[in-house]
Amino acid sequence: MSRHWTHSLFRSVRHALGVGFEIQVLVIVELIGTAYYRLVGRFTPDPVLKEVCEIVLRNEAQHVALHAERFEADQGARLPIEQALWVAQFQMLFLAALRVAWMDHSAALCALGAQRREFFREARGECIRFLASCLAPPRGTGEPSIHAVFKTKSSA
DSSP: OOOOHHHHHHHHHHHHTOHHHHHHHHHHHHHHHHHHHHHHHHHOOOHHHHHHHHHHHHHHHHHHHHHHHHHHHHHTTSOHHHHHHHHHHHHHHHHHHHHHHHHHHHHHHHHHTOOHHHHHHHHHHHHHHHHHHHTSOOTTSOOOOHHHHHHHHHHO
């Protein structure tokens, strides 16, 4: 199997912007991959492929949890505005990567019966859960999370 243009693009961008950004790109790929393998497992009639997808999903869950802990530690030292800016750039990068992933993998998902909206819903849900987990307030501090800060401001 030859390398695809998206592999080269992601690799170049990751390396150019440093290790923190590289880890961010890797976790975004894992979030999108989780959605992909969840749909493949749901739609495939092949029991062996279903089992492979379950193994991949367990593995991805461990990776995502590890990244969430790291990002949570990083976010705890940031001001709410810094957190908001980081969340915004993470989401923009996530949405761009999601569209590229759909371009690359839509044929396989559609062949199984999955649709674009299902893929996007699954992936967006993964992103939302990830961001919520790494923006939680530091344990034992009594400090509000960024979500609580925005909820308070938006309901005023």
